[in-house]
Amino acid sequence: MTDPKTLSTALLAIGLSFPAVAAEPDLNPQNDVYFGNFHIHSSWSFDAYINGAATGPDGAYRWAKGEEIPGGGDGTPLKIKVPLDWYIVADHAEYLGALPMMADEDSPASKHPLADAITGDDPKASFDAYTEILDGISNRNKDPILGSDEISTDIWSKVIKNADKHYEPGKFTTFVGFEWTSNPSWQNLHRIVFFKGSENLPDKPLSAVDTDVPEELWAWMNQQRENGAEVLAVPHNGNASNGLMFPTEQSYGGSALTEDYAENRMRNEPVYEITQIKGTSETHPKLSPNDEFGGFELWDYTLASTATPPEKKKGGYMREALIRGLKLEAEGNGNPFKYGFIGDSDTHNSAATIEEDNYSGKFGFENDPKHRLEGPPGVSEAAAKQVRQFSSGGVAGVWAGANTREEIFEAIARKETYATSGPRLKVRFFGGFDYGENSLAESDWLKAAYDKGVPMGGDLTAAPDGKAPSFLIHAMKEANGANLDRIQIIKGWLDENGEPQETIYDVALSDGRKAAEDGDVPPVGNTVNTRDATYTNDIGDTQLATVWTDPDFQADQRAVYYARVLQIPTPRWSLYDAVKLGVEPPKDLPTSIQERAWTSPIWYTP
Known part of the structure; x- marks a missing residue:
């Protein structure tokens, strides 16, 4: 078989061209x-x-x-x-x-x-x-x-x-x-x-x-x-x-x-x-x-x-x-x-x-x-x-x-x-039984996250004795976008009677905030100016990351986990339009919203 490069050279010599073969994009094993x-x-x-x-x-x-x-x-x-x-x-x-x-x-x-x-x-x-x-x-x-x-x-x-x-x-x-x-x-x-x-x-x-x-x-x-x-x-x-x-x-x-x-x-x-x-x-x-x-x-x-x-x-x-x-x-x-x-x-x-x-x-x-x-x-x-x-x-x-x-x-x-509600913030979510508290600080944490667990959309089975699943969550704000408010884990599970239950955990908070003893978290604040539909990034963090271990895990209970990442409040489209038209914002709509992302879940099966 004639080599395409040799054939291309020959065609060029007589004034013809040979269509270039597009190179396959390089694959990133960590995606x-x-x-x-x-x-x-x-x-x-x-x-x-x-x-x-x-x-x-x-x-x-x-x-x-x-x-x-x-x-x-x-x-x-x-x-x-x-x-x-x-x-x-x-x-x-x-x-x-x-x-x-x-x-x-x-x-x-x-x-x-x-x-x-x-x-x-x-x-x-x-x-x-x-x-x-x-x-x-x-x-x-x-x-x-x-x-x-x-x-x-x-x-x-x-x-x-x-x-x-x-x-x-x-x-x-x-x-x-x-x-x-x-x-x-x-x-x-x-x-x-x-x-x-x-x-x-x-x-x-x-x-x-x-x-x-x-x-x-x-x-x-x-x-x-x-x-x-x-x-x-x-x-x-x-x-x-x-x-x-x-x-x-x-x-x-x-x-x-x-x-x-x-x-x-x-x-x-x-x-x-x-x-x-x-x-x-x-x-x-x-x-x-x-x-x-x-x-x-x-x-x-x-x-x-x-x-x-x-x-x-x-x-x-x-x-x-x-x-x-x-x-x-x-x-x-x-x-x-x-x-x-x-x-x-x-x-x-x-x-x-x-x-x-x-x-x-x-x-x-x-x-x-x-x-x-x-x-x-x-x-x-x-x-x-x-x-x-x-x-x-x-x-x-x-x-x-x-x-x-x-x-x-x-x-x-x-x-x-x-999924996101519009912004292109970057979110990683992994689950496994062998992640340490400092996993995210390691230089090769991403490779280890894949090697030791599963990414969003994956399955965990049969917890080792005495171990609860840990989850690595890393979120970074959209370039030129709004800062982040918090990361939450939504957990659904079947209780001892086989009935569906849900709990929401705040696992990472911006601005050094801490949850109160009863679990309440102080709001991140709101910088939206309704007069001109602007906001500032004076609150929130550019990125949030944590390793979270389920404190309520029971190895014999089926469960599903997903992460929800919230941004700080920003103007809703209807406020932008009201300002553009010089009219009052509709009273039946919020002037600001907290855009967000939802990861695909990770399932645990006993």
């Missing part, structure tokens, strides 16, 4: 963190297009790389301050890319009865048409034009090409993905589905019009693996599922919570989106009444247009399900809720807008700050409140050997991930 988003919609999603999205997937990827793109709304362009490392444009599979084709006279979509309303200038007619389409999807009434195989396969091929076009191994990673939008009775069971590579992919994605049952989605994913395509899913917005996301008795699809159900669920969806634009679903004050930080950025609605709160909190929030999973496993039913954590966006305007002071809303119409605070013209106060209560969106941190599809996909599969 680096790469920040990105799974949950991104562009104008190719039916609801994004109707609500003013200005760009398709190509624009979305360019935004994540740091380029300026059109923003829609008031015309303000969109540009991220610090580019991301990876990005997945996951437009809705339901009528993927069909609505923008309504404006093309050569497309069959332009002949649709709703085309004039959707592409016209009458906002009421457009919204009514959107409602009709969404009702059809929710009730699984397939539209023969918008759901045609001709449109679906053509657009899906372009989704794949866009992802491949923007993939730069070692520099910027993309994945081919889509959102499966199961929405029974306006209760959220959505999943982002993404593939490791772009070979052996299906002709089109699976739509919730085809099936709205998660077990049938997993069966479809299992079939893709048999066809040679590695695939994973990410469930999200359990807070809007009315208890369906983490079932308490049987699943929406009618499955009993058995070991087979647990194995199938965890094979297909190892991580969960714990925070996004539509709020945070770590926990709820009704489920964790003793958690003083448990009411963070709640968005307490189903997906119905009536702004209706879900009746059921149990089954909709991660912590309760995480601990309940221990009980299911102890009873021989496997653990269907053994999730790692990621944060995400759910933007419907190409740009994740995860930076609190650079937020442009979920939909294109929200690119106008007045509409973010007041809602679009003509909406009810209840609908406007839902928009005001949107968060700025979260970020997924992935500890991977390199910024490539292969390494990031494998890190997600093993759950070495964490």
Whole structure:
């Protein structure tokens, strides 16, 4: 076989060129963190297009790389301050890319009865048409034009090409993905589905019009693996599922919570989106009444247009399900809720807008700050409140050997991930039985952490006699971001009666603070100036680290641990907007928030 270098030299001698072979990025055995988003919609999603999205997937990827793109709304362009490392444009599979084709006279979509309303200038007619389409999807009434195989396969091929076009191994990673939008009775069971590579992919994605049952989605994913395509899913917005996301008795699809159900669920969806634009679903004050930080950025609605709160909190929030999973496993039913954590966006305007002071809303119409605070013209106060209560969106941190599809996909599969509410603070979390009190002071502490224990997402089993697990936690603030307030460990376990319990430990505090004898910790303070939406880093620490050993450990009790890292208070996006507009901040919203990170858990099994 001719050596490529020799061949290249020969080609150059006759005036031709030989394509360079890209070098494989070097792998870091201790991993680096790469920040990105799974949950991104562009104008190719039916609801994004109707609500003013200005760009398709190509624009979305360019935004994540740091380029300026059109923003829609008031015309303000969109540009991220610090580019991301990876990005997945996951437009809705339901009528993927069909609505923008309504404006093309050569497309069959332009002949649709709703085309004039959707592409016209009458906002009421457009919204009514959107409602009709969404009702059809929710009730699984397939539209023969918008759901045609001709449109679906053509657009899906372009989704794949866009992802491949923007993939730069070692520099910027993309994945081919889509959102499966199961929405029974306006209760959220959505999943982002993404593939490791772009070979052996299906002709089109699976739509919730085809099936709205998660077990049938997993069966479809299992079939893709048999066809040679590695695939994973990410469930999200359990807070809007009315208890369906983490079932308490049987699943929406009618499955009993058995070991087979647990194995199938965890094979297909190892991580969960714990925070996004539509709020945070770590926990709820009704489920964790003793958690003083448990009411963070709640968005307490189903997906119905009536702004209706879900009746059921149990089954909709991660912590309760995480601990309940221990009980299911102890009873021989496997653990269907053994999730790692990621944060995400759910933007419907190409740009994740995860930076609190650079937020442009979920939909294109929200690119106008007045509409973010007041809602679009003509909406009810209840609908406007839902928009005001949107968060700025979260970020997924992935500890991977390199910024490539292969390494990031494998890190997600093993759950070495964490979620943040937006800031890119760096967090490490390890558990083991052989860490010493001074482990973090050793020069090779990171290598020893891997060698002697497991990282976030891992499992500990069978504690040695007389030993409790110790956890190494290291957190560093985001560059040019806010200082840190504290590190907490949230522990869930089964007591002697097999009942789920939870405890929160403050394990590292900034500014030399100490907990009182009753466990109370003095607040870190608040430097936010509501007049100009500024804050200072006069309080808090740039980094926090500790080795913590569980003082209440019992070797015969199942347990799960995760770390929560809180920043000092900073201005909320709604305060930035109020200052920008010269108006009073909304009285129904906080002016400051404590952004945070949540690590994937570590589980202990006797």
